[in-house]
Amino acid sequence: MNFFRFINGSIKIILRGNKTYYAWLIFLSLLIIWGGFGYLGQLREGLIKSHMRDSVSWAFYIGNFTFLVGVAAAAVMLVIPAYVYNWKPIKEIVIFGELLAVCAVIMCISFIVVDIGNPLRFWHMLPIVGTMNFPSSMLSWDFFVLIAYLFINLFVVTYLLYCIFYKKEYNRKVVLPFVLFSIPMAVAIHTVTAFLYNALPARIFWNSALLAPRFLASAFCSGPAILLILFQILRKTTKFEIKDEAIWRIAELMVYAMFIYLFFTVAELFKEFYSGTEHILYWKYLLFGIGENKEIVVYSWSSIIMGFIAFVLFLIPKTRKNFLTLNIGAVLIYASVYVEKGIALIIPGFTPDVLGQIYVYTPSMTEIRTAAMIFSIGFLLFTFLSKIAIAIVFDDYNIDSLNRDARRERVTNDK
Amino acid sequence: MKKENSRRSFLKNISLATFSALALSGCDMKAIDEFLQLNFRTLSKKEKDKLIKDLEAKYKGKYGKEFNVSAKPAIEGTLFGYALDLSRCIGCRRCVYACVKENNQSREPQIHWIQVLQMEKEKGIDFAHSDVQYNPEKVPEKGHFYLPVQCQQCRNPQCVTVCPVKATWQEPDGIVVVDYNWCIGCRYCMAACPYGARHFNWGEPNVPVEEINTEMHYLGNRPRMKGVVEKCTFCVQRTREGKYPACVEICPVGARKFGNLLDPVSEIRYILENKRVIVLKQELNTQPKFYYFFGI
Ligand code: SF4
Ligand code: SF4
Numbered sequence: 248m249n250f251f252r253f254i255n256g257s258i259k260i261i262l263r264g265n266k267t268y269y270a271w272l273i274f275l276s277l278l279i280i281w282g283g284f285g286y287l288g289q290l291r292e293g294l295i296k297s298h299m300r301d302s303v304s305w306a307f308y309i310g311n312f313t314f315l316v317g318v319a320a321a322a323v324m325l326v327i328p329a330y331v332y333n334w335k336p337i338k339e340i341v342i343f344g345e346l347l348a349v350c351a352v353i354m355c356i357s358f359i360v361v362d363i364g365n366p367l368r369f370w371h372m373l374p375i376v377g378t379m380n381f382p383s384s385m386l387s388w389d390f391f392v393l394i395a396y397l398f399i400n401l402f403v404v405t406y407l408l409y410c411i412f413y414k415k416e417y418n419r420k421v422v423l424p425f426v427l428f429s430i431p432m433a434v435a436i437h438t439v440t441a442f443l444y445n446a447l448p449a450r451i452f453w454n455s456a457l458l459a460p461r462f463l464a465s466a467f468c469s470g471p472a473i474l475l476i477l478f479q480i481l482r483k484t485t486k487f488e489i490k491d492e493a494i495w496r497i498a499e500l501m502v503y504a505m506f507i508y509l510f511f512t513v514a515e516l517f518k519e520f521y522s523g524t525e526h527i528l529y530w531k532y533l534l535f536g537i538g539e540n541k542e543i544v545v546y547s548w549s550s551i552i553m554g555f556i557a558f559v560l561f562l563i564p565k566t567r568k569n570f571l572t573l574n575i576g577a578v579l580i581y582a583s584v585y586v587e588k589g590i591a592l593i594i595p596g597f598t599p600d601v602l603g604q605i606y607v608y609t610p611s612m613t614e615i616r617t618a619a620m621i622f623s624i625g626f627l628l629f630t631f632l633s634k635i636a637i638a639i640v641f642d643d644y645n646i647d648s649l650n651r652d653a654r655r656e657r658v659t660n661d662k
Numbered sequence: 663m664k665k666e667n668s669r670r671s672f673l674k675n676i677s678l679a680t681f682s683a684l685a686l687s688g689c690d691m692k693a694i695d696e697f698l699q700l701n702f703r704t705l706s707k708k709e710k711d712k713l714i715k716d717l718e719a720k721y722k723g724k725y726g727k728e729f730n731v732s733a734k735p736a737i738e739g740t741l742f743g744y745a746l747d748l749s750r751c752i753g754c755r756r757c758v759y760a761c762v763k764e765n766n767q768s769r770e771p772q773i774h775w776i777q778v779l780q781m782e783k784e785k786g787i788d789f790a791h792s793d794v795q796y797n798p799e800k801v802p803e804k805g806h807f808y809l810p811v812q813c814q815q816c817r818n819p820q821c822v823t824v825c826p827v828k829a830t831w832q833e834p835d836g837i838v839v840v841d842y843n844w845c846i847g848c849r850y851c852m853a854a855c856p857y858g859a860r861h862f863n864w865g866e867p868n869v870p871v872e873e874i875n876t877e878m879h880y881l882g883n884r885p886r887m888k889g890v891v892e893k894c895t896f897c898v899q900r901t902r903e904g905k906y907p908a909c910v911e912i913c914p915v916g917a918r919k920f921g922n923l924l925d926p927v928s929e930i931r932y933i934l935e936n937k938r939v940i941v942l943k944q945e946l947n948t949q950p951k952f953y954y955f956f957g958i
Binding site: 292305364365366367372385387444446525596600603 | 861
């Protein structure tokens with residue numbers, strides 16, 4: 248009974264909002280419809296609607312997947328500084344960080360589903376009913392840690408929100424181990440995803456021990472960028488309180504991450520270009536193109552330039568502490584990592600292919616539309632969940648208010 | 663065996679509810695059976711026989727021809743090996759097309775299990791400077807040699823290691839096969855294979871009915887569906903019956919040799935003994951059973 252009233256109340260909350268909020272919802276819904284029809288085409292005719300072919304057999308979808316694993320991981324890792332520096336709203340940071348993580352993991356799994364040729368056979372991957380290739384295949388590991396991560400985060404947020412909703416004191420002994428466990432799990436999902444690529448001796452571009460560290464560093468740039476902006480919105484529109492110092496501190500931590508990323512990348516580039524073996528080909532294709540084939544160069548350089556501007560903006564204290572430049576930097580670094588993970592990481596792994604042939608890949612319209620659909624669904628989900636969480640945490644949406652509403656309704660009915 | 667049965671009944675039970683709903687919405691019972699079909703390797707002899715019978719009936723209905731689908735297991739005491747004479751190959755690509763025909767590869771979208779690379783004599787085996795799209799009036803072209811590549815039937819196959827669902831495996835006679843009904847189409851194996859030997863059905867495969875080869879093997883040349891991976895199987899439907907692979911038979915210059923590595927008097931053994939052989943990308947430790955040599 249309470250549960251249905253909760254659902255009912257939550258739907259009301261979701262539907263409440265100002266014009267901007269509605270515009271945002273309509274925008275997302277339009278994208279979902281537009282993308283959905285693109286995806287329908289792929290379902291009907293197969294992955295031939297993508298621009299992937301035998302030479303480049305993984306591309307934009309798996310790149311998006313990788314990017315979102317980073318977002319999911321970083322959202323939770325933000326709990327560490329919140330704890331170390333003793334920021335006030337640590338509980339809120341945990342709640343919103345984990346909500347973001349949940350949505351990101353759901354998007355990750357969706358990207359895998361759209362990428363496989365036979366989504367209906369997904370159950371073959373499960374243990375017992377299927378024949379999961381565990382522990383041999385990194386993909387089954389990845390699947391396993393992602394699902395575990397999803398459930399841990401889901402449990403922690405629902406439990407916290409449940410307690411606040413019922414005005415109960417939450418049991419630290421229950422929550423803390425899970426929060427603590429979710430942090431190494433966050434590292435794990437990203438490391439295992441890096442190993443997915445790393446473990447392939449056939450793909451020289453990925454076969455570098457620096458791949459996993461670079462993954463983590465770049466995730467630490469993009470993940471907090473979303474939360475940085477979210478915190479500012481929350482601060483403006485709700486009772487959520489976070490000091491300027493905390494936001495700047497996040498930005499500062501992002502600079503460290505960017506620096507580490509830069510350093511790792513330079514180390515990699517030095518090794519490749521100075522030794523000048525045939526392995527250099529892949530980096531060459533990424534940065535300069537090979538012969539006539541330069542289609543991917545705009546992606547790599549736009550990512551580099553955006554990342555570099557963001558780095559400078561975050562590095563200089565004056566621009567870091569100015570919210571306009573800070574937000575520009577956050578958007579730029581997010582975009583930079585997105586392009587890096589979406590295209591620049593995956594495509595050179597396949598070009599030239601294992602037999603030295605070059606197939607030029609850029610995403611097809613179907614791939615872009617499908618990705619837009621998944622992102623919009625993810626954002627929509629995140630918007631709704633945040634909205635409910637905000638109501639519970641800041642706006643007195645709880646069991647008492649539900650009871651009050653019910654009573655009021657009865658009174659009006661009686662009249 | 664008991665375990666399999668309980669697995670199957672469990673599966674049937676949990677899915678029956680869902681699928682009766684699906685069935686009502688126009689999905690027929692066959693599709694459900696196919697959906698619930700288990701990994702070929704976990705089936706008993708009886709289940710396999712039934713599966714094969716059903717398949718033959720299904721193909722007959724679909725193509726209007728008699729089909730002979732075999733599920734013949736590996737013959738004991740065989741380990742197949744292949745050797746290709748680089749000094750003889752002229753790059754005519756007859757093997758490519760014979761393979762397409764024998765193994766019912768999709769014509770449009772086009773799938774070729776064999777890729778012939780044209781290389782510059784001066785550079786040796788150098789993939790980065792090779793060309794698959796070569797198209798002169800007459801082969802061989804001056805200054806070039808040809809290197810056909812197909813599945814190297816690795817003893818240590820990366821594709822098998824990475825497959826998340828065990829849809830691809832190495833048979834006792836050394837042939838790496840795919841269960842097309844079990845493959846989920848994740849293409850991890852394609853990323854892992856160092857020889858570009860695995861091919862994906864990006865769209866619905868398309869083979870003209872009059873050209874279909876009706877002598878089939880379940881793990882070999884039977885028709886594939888959209889969204890699954892396929893690859894060279896050393897013509898499992900032929901070689902387990904004691905015949906040569908189609909590419910060996912068609913080669914006009916006799917560059918292709920095939921045989922049982924465990925048979926001391928086989929031709930393949932003779933080559934390993936008397937010619938110096940190489941394998942591709944030996945540094946990756948895939949240990950192919952596909953050798954290249956220089957006969958003259
Ligand atoms: S060549 Fe490729 S497909 Fe064939 S066995 Fe080796 S890894 Fe597998
Ligand atoms: S594409 Fe098929 S055979 Fe290849 S790894 Fe995925 S499930 Fe296995």
